[in-house]
Amino acid sequence: MSALGIAAAVRSGERSAVEVVEEYLDRIETLDAELNAFNLVMADEARRVAAAVDERIAAGDDPGPLAGVPVALKDNMCTRGIATTCSSKILEGWEPPYDATVVERLAAAGAVAVGKTNLDEFAMGSSTENSAFGPTRNPLDIERVPGGSSGGSAAAVAADLAPISLGSDTGGSIRQPAAFCGVVGMKPTYGAVSRYGLIAFGSSLDQIGPFSTSVADSAAVLEVIGGHDPLDSTSIDAPAFDLRSVLDRGVDGMRIGILRELSGGPGSVDGIAPDVQACTTAAAEALEAAGARVQDVSVPSATLGLSAYYLVAPAEASSNLSRFDGVRYGLRADAPTTGAMMTATRTAGFGPEVKRRIMLGTYALSAGYYDAFYGKALKVRTLMLAEFASAYEQVDLLLTPTAPTTAFRLGERTDDPMTMYVNDVCTIPSNLTGHPAISVPFGVGDDAMPVGIQLLGPALSESTIYRAAAVLEASAPDSAGKEGR
């Protein structure tokens, strides 16, 4: 059942929130041993919150638009008094003394947090294999990865262990796992959703967004979690989103551009698989059939995104992750002096991918290298912003596949970081520009695994994106994802 369906049933008294949460806790209990989508199931807490929702309904109150809807939270979002690990050993034993803004807003809307989901350690990865707690498996084929880094949140929704979940997206970490698991994943405009309480990876790129099985649910969650937050200085001071009311407006007359460099045809980067390319073409045709004017649009700098990203994100991460030094919280390794303790803690606490990115970022920011690496990456960002701005003078939205391939097999790419990194080629540009983008399932690949189509728009174009996403959703061929549920 959709999140909105559950909320309607709970608000009308047709179902109780406790009954709903018990059903989901049962499913988690049954299915998650194999999937490993959750780092922590908040069973007692969820039952308590659900009971409170029911009490409010009994008292005639409205608990909010997500009344009684179970939600899974990526385990890099702070939850008061509940372990928050980033799937890293280094945060062992730490319980935040505060809730992230998104956690507070979901609770205020009546949602019931059921657990913390697995991720690539500190959100660094594209397969959820870089977790200190073992990989999460793709519910559609447990030999395959769910994507990453929000693989736990994507798998949880795909397996209906929660109707909705939250992820964070620094270079595609919501959209790519959504594509791999056959669900809807949205990365909003940078600053549209508060980052307060999100444990930072790349601060200028990170953005929280929802996973859901439908475009409407996605819009509903974004309406709840979006909006200005004085605790996040990069939060945009704009009116709250009104998204659900526009979902049925269609795309008649909308101008949509196929982003040539990322879509597999002539002039595209290499590596876009033919089956993925075929779905992309089919998606464009479906939009055209619904009245959109589709054209080919070139954004040459889009192909530079990957290189720029792998300088900017690790650079910011190298600084953001400095604080994990054993002094104040989390793991503390034993060593004879304070200085040695800090080194030993970081050596023992971080996994190999995190160490790799800290080293990359440290190097990129070093004296004598800044201009050649970090400085140049910032110039690429500026160039991309200019080129995307001119593309959005020609079209309202751009379209690409979300990822170059369907979900790959566990272990297939762990030996070579570069083959893992190129997975993000289509999703990274939106993070570098701060623009919104959504991944909607559309068709399947030759392996019967779902393909995700990405719609990109300029800053704060969420309502346009959701209109087009709703059309894609309605015209999508039956997918493996849908059959699997």
Place this chain on the structure above:
Amino acid sequence: MSGLHDSALPDEWELVVGLEVHVELATQTKLFCGCANEFSTEPNTNVCPTCLGLPGSLPVMNETAVEFAMRLGRALGCEIHPSVMARKNYFYPDMAKDFQTTQYDQPTSRDGELVLADGTVVGIERAHIEEDAGKTTHVGGGGRINDAQYSLVDYNRAGVPLVEIVSRPDIRTVDHAKAYVSELRDILLAIEVSDAKMEEGSMRVDANVSVRPAGSDELRTRCELKNINSIRSLGRAIEYEARRHVDLYESGEAPRQETRHWDEDGGRSTAGRSKEDADDYRYFQEPDLVPLTPSADHIAEIDDAMPMLPAARRARLGALSSVADDVLVTVVERGQDQLALGAIEAGADPDRVLTRIQNDLAVEDWSAVNAETLATVLQMESSGELSATQAKQVLADMAAGLHGGDPKAIAASHGFEAMASDALDALVDELIADHPDEWARFTAGDDSDRKKMQGFFTGQIMKASKGQADGRAVAELLSRKST
């Protein structure tokens, strides 16, 4: 110009000093969170997720701190620029995030100057906003992080707003270095952005010291002196360090560029970290904060609201009087210039007003004295109604608030009444008659004798008149009778 002051460097050497002053801003709350900006004795009680750098926390800029920083920039004649915060990355337990949020290549204030009381101009390179660190205590081993057995950290001070004011290396004497800090402190107090107490650490001075052959304009290797806790200590530290450099050069060696720790008790500096193997701070723009872009209107508002600064206040008094600069400095520093202006306005002699304030109102609380009562007591002194000694006493009682601060009532309570001039004349004649030898030495002796005997007769007269004789009248009488 060369050397320091009294205990000068050899003439062939010149001192070159630049100062970096950290000032704690007197805001209600810390720079990036709502914690109170106040001194707390119990460790780690004045903290929150943000100033503890907990995972997921974010900074929010304190607008008052930015306002104060811009006011300070304008008071130092700086241009206010659009600015960004940056991260200075280094591992140390007192930095909760293991980076300091500061400003790097785009500071708020640039290119100003500070004019010392004697007119010397010291360039200001920049004044930038940054957060303070916590306090670390390393226990065991050598007392440093890499050999201590354990370390204690108190984050109460973490996130307190600071402005760092960086001077150009324009300072050539120890006295100018001291005057710079003292002038800066007076400005900070006048514009009410800091309590600027060196002893309590709300104003911290680091000195970059080097020497060079007199007359050259090269900049030689400098050492940065830290742990200077008073203006006096600043003078000692610079002198010591300059002398050390000269000694090294003269023995064919050279100083190394390094940070040195001033040991006030030992009267010497000791080597700290060498700048050659200093950390690479990997500065980059703080992505969690947005750029600061003050409008021209905002800067104009700051200028309009700027109070009169110490230099202008000194100049205003100086134009009305002929006292030495140091008197003006003291009176303005103590915030007694309005009192002085009022008394002068009310008709008191300007020089007498300023010297009396400097000498006789050097007290913590002088609020019971106002311009009218001050003018009255000084006029009583000028007219001979009160002797100098009596005027001092009356002023002291006024400051203490006795008799409602009324000078006439105070004088009456002491029975002060200046001796009539004929009575004084008679008394002087009597004493001359009683001391013929001394009088002969006064009239016929050399300068030294004359001086001694003037003292002798003045003392005798004061004693006989119980202090009621006016010193100046006595001097005039003695002088007249001796010719």
